[in-house]
Each structure stands twice: as C-alpha cells, then as structure tokens.
Amino acid sequence: MEESNVGRNRIPTPPDHSRGLILLLVALLVVLLFWQIRPWLFGVHDRHATPRAITPRGDLAEHEKSTIELFRQASPSVVFITSKAVRRDLFSLYATEVPQGTGSGFVWDENGYIVTNFHVIKDAQAADVTLADHSTWPARLVGAEPDKDLAVLKIDTQGRALPAIAVGTSSDLEVGQQVFAIGNPFGFDQTLTTGVISGLGRVIQSLTGRPIEGVIQTDAAINPGNSGGPLLDSAGRLIGINTAIVSPSGAYAGIGFAVPVDVVNRLVPQIIRYGRPPRAGLGVIFFEDYIVRRLGMEGVLIREVRSGSAAEKAGLRSARYDSRGRMAGDLIVAVDGQPVRNSRDLYRLLDVREVGDRVVLSVWRPEGKTDIEVTLQSL
Template sequence: MPQIGFRHSLMVYLTSLLCLLVLTAPAQARSLPDFTELVEDQSPAVVKITTQGRVEAGGRTPYREDIPEMFREFFERRMPQERDVRSMGSGFVISEDGYILTNYHVVEDAENIYVRLIDRREFTADVIGSDPRSDLALLKVDAQDLPYLRFADSDEVKVGQWVLAIGSPFGLDYSVSSGIVSAIGRSIPSPTNDTYVPFIQTDVAINPGNSGGPLFNLDGEVVGINSQIYTRSGGSIGLSFAIPASLAKDVVAQLKEGGRVERGWLGVMIQEVSRDLASSFGLRRPVGALITNMDPEGPAAQSGLEVGDIILEYNGREVGESADLPPMVGRTKPGSEVPMVVMRRGEKRTVDVEIGLLPDRDGQVASASPDSSSSGDPLGLQVEGLPSDAEERGVLVKQVARSSAAARAGLRPGDVITQLGYEHVDSVSDYRKLVRDLPKDEPIAVRFLRQGQPAFTTLKIE
C-alpha cells in the first residue's frame, strides 16, 4: 500500500506540473514583443542609400628605402591617381518634404547619392550638411508627402529594453533584427580622439549596410541611428552602437539652419579619476574628470580653471566619469556661461566658464596661429602655423588640393610638415620661402608628423 500511495502522489504532482506549464506558456509568449505591426508601419520611411564617387589613390610607393629612386618613379607613373568608390547604407525619412538622415561615412566622398524607397521609387539626393564628429549627414530629395519617422526622447532609454533595427545589411533590403539595450553613454574615441557621442550599445545584429538606419523602441519611435559595430570578422558579434536620437535632433536642426554644426569647446585635456587619485584629491569615491592640461588661450584657462582641478558637475549635471564631459560641453551653445563645480586642493568650489566654439575638424590644433596661407600653393596645400607652446616646430596642413603634388605624395589634413628637402620648416614664412624656391620635376624629400609619428615621403612639382 505505501508503494501504491507514492505512485499515486507522484502522478498527481506530475499532472499538476504539466497543467501549470501548459497554462503559463501562453502568458510567457504574450510577454515577448511582437514586432510585426511596428515593421509594417515604419518600414516605408526607411530607405536604402547607394553612392558613387572618386577618391585619391595615393600614387606613390609606400615608405621603403630599398627601392631605388628610378624604379620608384617608374611605379608612381603607372599607379592610378584616382579610383572609383561605391558605398551602400541605410537611412530614414524625417519629414514629409524629403529630408533624410544617414551616417556621414555612408556618403563621404560621394559624387552621386541615390535613395530607394520600399515601393522601389528612386531619387537622387543632395547633401544639405554633414557632421563627421557625430557621423551624421542630412540629405534632401525632391519629393512630397513621404512617410517619415519621429524621434523619441533617447534620454529615457533604459538598459534592458527591447529595440529593433531596419536596414540593408550586405545589400539585403529591409532586413529586421531585434535585441536589447546593453548599455548607454558609451564613449568610443574616433581616430581624431573625438568623444562627443554618448553611444547606445545594443546586442542587435548590425552588419555593413545597416549604417545610418533607425533603431526603434516598441512605440515605433527612433531612439538611435545605427553607426558602428565592434567585430573581428566583419560581421555582427552582438556589439553595436547607435547615435542617440536626442543628439541627432540637435545636429539636424543645425544642419538645416546653416549646413554645419557648432559645438561648445572648453579647451582642456582630461583623464579618468582612479580610486587612488580620488583619495589623494580628497574625494570619497572616484568621480569626475581630472584636468591634465589646457590651452592657455582657451575658455577654461580664461575663466579660472586650473590644471589639477577635478570637474564634478557641469551646468547642474554630475560628471560621473571623464567620458561624460565632452558630450555635455559639445552640446552647449558657444558663448553660454556655465557653472562648474570642481574639487581644488581638497575643497569644492564653483567656477563660471564661458564656453567657446570648437575649432573646425581640419584644424586639429585648437589654438593655431592666425598666420596662414589663404590659398593653395605650388604643392597644393593650405597651411597654418602651430601654437607657440607646441613641442615640435613646423606648419599644419589644413587642406590638400585634389590631384596636387601633395595629394600624390599622400599628405593629409592634420599632418605637420617639419622639413622640405634639407631645410627645416619653423614657421609659415619659412615654408612659403622654401616652396617658392623648390625645383620642378625633381623628387623632394618631405618630413612630416602624423598623429605624432614622424615619417618621410617624396613629392614632385610638375
């Protein structure tokens, strides 16, 4: 009897458990999001973007000392000076009169931009303005009554919430992928160390071709613009990054108004505050942005901030870590006076700072000398002087004319030329004199710095 009772109890338990699983399964299924209605409603406003253009191929032999000069010239004459480039990405309509938002890197160097809608209509687009620092570009097509998307308040985005992307990965039009927000406020430095975008990190499957496409919340609003992925294979590994909608709205407004974006500038170099540094500066926990250097003519120095100050609050908002500060400053209107709470010599104090205008991207050096060449020279360059406190002497390359001697030699904006031939370049006046006396049809050695690293190349004035 005891054995029969045990079996009966076991059967009752298993039957009850099965009933519980059957009853709860639909409830669990109902708790997962259904994206079908969102995709049907919002896909018509998503576009596929293709571009055509030509870029300099850099017709010179890479830095190798073992190639004789006569053979180097042989190869240079036969290397193509330009090459055709094509790119593909995504975008989305933001107004019924034809404004379209995408990534800057999708349309960079494009001579022709084509936009295709889900109903297979195609348009040629014009660039209204672009902003490399945020990787955004605003396009315009000649059309009316287009379906368009609305921005959400990306400041309300929470880690763990569902998001969905629509785009054209690898050219596969209107592909849909979903996931969750993995983190917010991610700082990802660019090659020029710009950190003005607090990215939204997700595990949504984003691949080449998704760039510029929208990232939706469950209400069908755009919370971000898909921009970057972290990958070792070229495909998605679950680390994708989107530009927040709140930042994009500000960029769009400025591009519509003037075709360019103005950002606030503080004129400081900062670093993270470690636990030991926090203790040594009198802080209970590691927080804020530590000023390690500043432009002597910049807004911070002129307003009384000092090297060694730790910025704890900016305009009433806490600076939790150093990466929080650049986006805050960048979104501040130049000329605004902003209160900052800093820790200085163990005491908190408030300093009012008038925010300046961030210099153009091509300048690379914030406080360059106003002495500059106003037009291209025989090398095809526009240059300007370096600040008086710069460690190296030379001239800063601001622009490089296409198909010029400098372009063929591979020089780029941001390079610092320190030597022409056997002569050192200490100033713009030195540079102009040397360029004026350079021989034609002869290779000339040029020493330059690129991101602080010295290198030599040769150019020839034809």
C-alpha cells in the same frame, strides 16, 4: 651441328588485355544498372506519392502580428544610400561616378531630408538615395556633425511627400526592451532584425576621436550596411541610429550600438538650419591624455589658449616651462563642480552646454587651485 636462330629472332607478341578490359566494362555497367534499379528492388520509391495535405495554421501570434504591422508602418521611411566617387579618365578627361560604399538612412520629414551616419558618406563626392519603392534620387549633403557621427542629406522629390519616421525618446529606455532594426546589411535592402536593449549609457568613439555618450547597446543583428538605419521600439518609434558593432570578424557578433534619438532630435534641426550645429567650447588646445598621465597628473592640461578666445578673456594660460624646466600650465580638474579626469570627461560636460552658457572651471596652477568663470564660445 649448329642450332637454328630462327626461333630465337622471333619478336615476342604482347599479351592480349582486351578481354580483361571488356570484363571490367561489363562489371561497371552491371553496377550502374543495379544502382539505378536499387530503389525499386528494395521498395524505396512509391509511384503513387502525392503532396501532403496542408495543416491549417490558425491565426498568427499577437507578437507576430505586431511585428509585421511595425515593419509595414516603418519600412517605407527607411532608405538605401549609395555613396559614389567621381573618377576622371586621364586621356579623355571624361568624369564618371563610381559606387564607393552603401549604408542606410531614414526619412526625417516629408520635405526630403534624410538622416544617416557621417561615416556612411564621409569620403563620398556624390550619393544616391533609394526609397522603399526602389526609386532612386540624387542627394545633396546638407551638413553633418562628425563628433556624433550624424549627417543629413536632401533629395528633391518634386513635390512628392515622403513618409517621415515616427520619433520617440531615449531617456526613458530600459534594458530588456524589445527593439527592431531596419536597414540594408550587405546590400540586402529592407531587412528587419529584432533583439532587445542589452545596455544603456555606453560610450563609443566618433571618427573625430570625441566620445559619443549615452549610446544604446543592442543584440539586434547589425551588420555592414545597417549603419545609419533606424533602431525602433515596439511602438515603431525611432529610438536610435544604428552606428557601430563590436566584432573581431567585422560581421555581427551580438553587440551593436546606436546613437540615442534624444541626441539626434536635438542636432538634426541644427544641421538643417546651419549645416553644422553650433558647438560650445573654450577656445583652447589640450595636451593628449597620455602626456598628462606621463607627467603624473589627472585632468586636462591646456597646451595653448587661442588669441581672442573665451579662455583668453577669462584669464586661462597656455602651458610653459618654469625656471626649473618643469611643465607649468593650467590643469582643468572640474567643470561646475563635476570632476574632470581626462579629455573625455571635459567633452562630455561641455557637449550638453550651449554657446553663451557660463561655466566655472576648477584649475590647478603652480601657485595653487583656483576657480575661473568662462562664457562658452562657438567653435
């Protein structure tokens, strides 16, 4: 007899998992409920909790009072600078001003002259100055001294007298003195940081490649946006302009530099008068220092003497090749008896001279050493 196929062709019924799913959901609800009531079960919460009684602080420490007063006195003189670029639409030719960068500065006098770093505004086509009261004014460029990273702006305050910053000196500073920096790091305006003078007589390089001598080193926090702002002593006097930092990341790393106020106080009035300070020089072009070193020399080798220059009138010579194909020319090795090992030494010695001053150059020539007097000219 054949077996029936009825049972064999029956479609199997899938297992019913709904019961397990329901049990899982119930377990989750129990866990969540337990988590909610856990604090009460274990006595963590207190329904009668109230704010703590305030402990009387007492008077501020004297150094805190002096810092607060210093900021109150100096901060109205510190400004926020926004440099702007002008962009023109190619189709409509409509020009718009677009923010390009920010920096700091300070009020030089009540007439609206503002001092900052040259690198803050060097690529700008326009600039705005925001005062401590948050009013914003369009600024005009008065002039600059790129070799010292200085620039002066002017705002028209419509007869309103601005609070000029108090000016101090930098020649009598000591390592260890407390200092204060006010500026706009990362756009946070009116920011105060404190520190000490970490070093004096440092040398940094300006955008033009010329050295800035006598720079103040500080550990007061200086970040992008602080550039152009004031460095103050404990009396609230300007002792430098915060200019540069040393940092692998580009942010504060404990080493900042400020151009000394004695340089600022000498050059800013000249910028206001002339647009750029008259700079004393020789009227020559030098070879780069690395070329001089390759030639086995030490000093500053004159490449070219400009026609009609003070150097030409004094008898200095341009470089040339002798009959043997060797470089021959005037190698400056001293100024008024002070040694010149490279171009930085020469710049340092000429920077403190004025147009019309006479200096004696010690010069090596193929025929020997000679002293030549030069009357410095305006560059």
